[in-house]
Amino acid sequence: MTLVMRLSRPLRSRTLGMLIVRRLLLVPLVLFAVVTIVFFAMRLIPGSPATTLGVAGTEGLSSKQIQENIDALTKTLGLDRPLLEQFGTYLLAVSRLDLGYSFFGSNSVVSLLKNTLPATIELVFTAMIIAVILGVVTGVVAAMRRGKALDSIILAFATVSFSLPWFALGVLGIIVFSVQLGWLPVLGRLPTSLGYQPTTNFVLLDAILQNRPDLVLPWIEHLILPALTLAISMAGFITRMVRASVLEVLGDDFIRTARMKGLDEWHIMSGHVLRNSSLPVVTVLGLQFGSLLGGSVITETVFSYPGVGNLLVSAVNQHDYLLVQGAVFAVALLFILTNVVVDILYYVLDPRLRKA
Amino acid sequence: MATSPEQSSSGADGSSAAREPILSVRDLRVGFRTRSGVVPAVDGVDLDLYAGEVLAIVGESGSGKSAMSMSLVGLNRGPRTMISGTAHFRGIELISASERQLRSVRGKHIAVVFQDALAALNPLHRIGKQVAEMITLHQKVSGRRAKDMAVQMLGDVGISNPRHNAEAYPHQFSGGMRQRAMTAIALANDPTVLIADEPTTALDVTIQAQILDLLKSLQRELGTAVVIVTHDLGVVADIADRVAVMYSGRIVEIGTTEQVLYAPKHPYTRGLLASTPGVTGPIPASLPTIPGSPPMGAERPDGCSFAPRCAFVLRECATTPILASHDPSDSGHQDACWLGELTIPVPDESRSTL
Structure with missing residues (x-):
């Protein structure tokens, strides 16, 4: 693992190209680890897809016939082969970017992901944007009002929201805004009545490509509640980080220099504090994106939102090995690529990392 | 006690004579609130700064020299800092000035x-x-x-x-x-006034000399009045026209650089100079030191705060001595010591016994 350690060690003065190459070299290694873990973890779960499939629609058959049915399926799916051989076969297929087929229905894993991944990306990035805006604004305000009532209120909200579980928030949101107030739709991504035919499956992009401005409002209405649900706990986290970071930077000597120059508090905050205090926040943001992806699985289930998370939950329930492996593979890839972007952002923000 | 203008005819170019001070500090007090009460850092400082002069504020860590200079531009204002007194500069009283007023002074003047x-x-x-x-x-x-x-x-x-x-x-x-x-x-x-807060402390010796030369030449060129805060007597000798020696939040001696460095009056100044190694001459086996250490803010004794460490303590030292001239011929050289006040001559060998 020394290679992994070398590639992932803290950034030093390097060119941006080098940085990206180093991070991208990590991708196959991380993906290999993810695929391995998921492959074996799935097979540790009691039950098998052959059983799930073989039992379905078998009323009236004897248990012997059912068992024969299951055995035949096991053979067809290749699950009778030695585990390591199955693993080897799968790895080979993955290396050709062939993620296989779902055991249930004849869809390829790739096509299923094509349908669901854009929905998850929309959800997660919307949540991220909301969380960053909310977290930075409240964090800065709290820091500027340190020790005052407003600071305490913001901190209290941040702590509570940070500790609230996603499913509780989601259900609460549905009850209040959809059921009681009736402001927002309860479930799904878009009403079927709109007759949406995906091109890229990114609704906003398709709305432009297909010239369907009528898609936008329903899309936002469906997205806002799950995105807020996801965003709120992350925002609480960001609030606390930003507050701490701003307070630390405010104590730095160069802020005293800014004050000596005659800058007012607003210009000190916008010109000197914000960028400096964003550095630690940006670092954590990439890692927090992971927990956001985890939260999206729960949120999508609560809202019946047709994303990868939803797909993953049903796939796990059905022991749909290849689909689970493929979905986790895709989510891991999304996580890694986001972190590459975060690294680049960090590099752009802090000149000390650049080569002289 | 204020230094009156005609007494400070000591600017390097001699042109600062008979002028109104551009910055006039009176009874400046700075205290820091802590859990155990207010710790005084500056304890009633009077000081005048004249256009174009270089005034050095000398003292050891904790003597209040930085707290004093920072409070002039309000850079140490905060919920835990208490600042009182006055500092008049171009018609503005800096200590009570609003942040808005101060912002127009900071960086510009x-x-x-x-x-x-x-x-x-x-x-x-x-x-x-x-x-x-x-x-x-x-x-x-x-x-x-x-x-x-x-x-x-x-x-x-x-x-x-x-x-x-x-x-x-x-x-x-x-x-x-x-x-x-x-x-x-x-x-x-x-700017009219430049406050240099230990500008050379973090630098190595050759660079220190370069920075001091730079400050000196720019100061001459621009006619800026400089307050240089330092603990380095070498810096003082190099650049300052006048010197104020601070001890435990008060100015204990002030005068021209020649007066303070070559004819020090206050026992603390004498001790400080005696403990400074010379570049020339024999290397002493050990440098004389002032016994004890400066009192921490909260533990300052009544009266002269140097008294517990002073070799010439008198009964009067229980009362705070005022900063005043003890030489009728030169009122610019002032010290805050009862020895001068009571015209008790200090034996010359005192410098070595300190």
Whole structure:
């Protein structure tokens, strides 16, 4: 693992190209680890897809016939082969970017992901944007009002929201805004009545490509509640980080220099504090994106939102090995690529990392 | 006690005689609130600064010299700082001035060179931008013009290839260059007063000399009045016209550099000088020291706070001595000691026994 350690060690003065190459070299290694873990973890779960499939629609058959049915399926799916051989076969297929087929229905894993991944990306990035805006604004305000009532209120909200579980928030949101107030739709991504035919499956992009401005409002209405649900706990986290970071930077000597120059508090905050205090926040943001992806699985289930998370939950329930492996593979890839972007952002923000 | 104008005819160019002080500090007190009460840092300082002079404030750590100079521009204001007294500057009373008023003074009329330039410069901004920011803030010039002026200023403080180096970030500069850049920022608007807070402490000796030379030549050129805060008597001898020696939050002696360094009156000043090794002459086996250590803020004794360490303690020392001249022929050289007040001659060998 020394290679992994070398590639992932803290950034030093390097060119941006080098940085990206180093991070991208990590991708196959991380993906290999993810695929391995998921492959074996799935097979540790009691039950098998052959059983799930073989039992379905078998009323009236004897248990012997059912068992024969299951055995035949096991053979067809290749699950009778030695585990390591199955693993080897799968790895080979993955290396050709062939993620296989779902055991249930004849869809390829790739096509299923094509349908669901854009929905998850929309959800997660919307949540991220909301969380960053909310977290930075409240964090800065709290820091500027340190020790005052407003600071305490913001901190209290941040702590509570940070500790609230996603499913509780989601259900609460549905009850209040959809059921009681009736402001927002309860479930799904878009009403079927709109007759949406995906091109890229990114609704906003398709709305432009297909010239369907009528898609936008329903899309936002469906997205806002799950995105807020996801965003709120992350925002609480960001609030606390930003507050701490701003307070630390405010104590730095160069802020005293800014004050000596005659800058007012607003210009000190916008010109000197914000960028400096964003550095630690940006670092954590990439890692927090992971927990956001985890939260999206729960949120999508609560809202019946047709994303990868939803797909993953049903796939796990059905022991749909290849689909689970493929979905986790895709989510891991999304996580890694986001972190590459975060690294680049960090590099752009802090000149000390650049080569002289 | 105030130093009256005619007594300070000691500017290097002799031109600061018979002038009104540009900055006049009276009964300045600075205290820091802590859990265990208010710790006084500055305990009633009176001080005048004249145009174009270099005044050194000397003292050891905790003597209140930095707290005093920072409170002049309100840079240590905060919920835990209590500042009282007055400091008159160009018709503004700096101590009670609003932040808004102070902002019009800071950077434009009074600027500060800080000690640790690496920490004092914003790590994410280019050097040129940090100088230009100072210019655009107080002068009505375009951004492009400000940048040109910043480059000019960087050249003036001795940064080579200033147009190129203006694009550098602080971490790409050496310590000396950073301190030069810091100086360029401070002098960018040609301030009336420059406060240099230990400007050479973080630098090695050769660079120290360069920075002092730079300060001295720019000060002469621009006619800036400089308050240089230092614990280094070498710096004082090098650059200062007048010296104020601070001990435990008070000025214990003030006078021209010659007077204070060559004819010190206060036992503390004498002890301080005696404990400074000379560059020439035999190397002493051990340097004389002043026994004990300065009282911590909260533990200051009543009366003269140097008394517990002083070799010449009198009964009178239980009462605080006032800063006054004890030489009828020269009222510019003042000290706060009962020995002078009671005209008790101090034996010459005292310097070695301290």
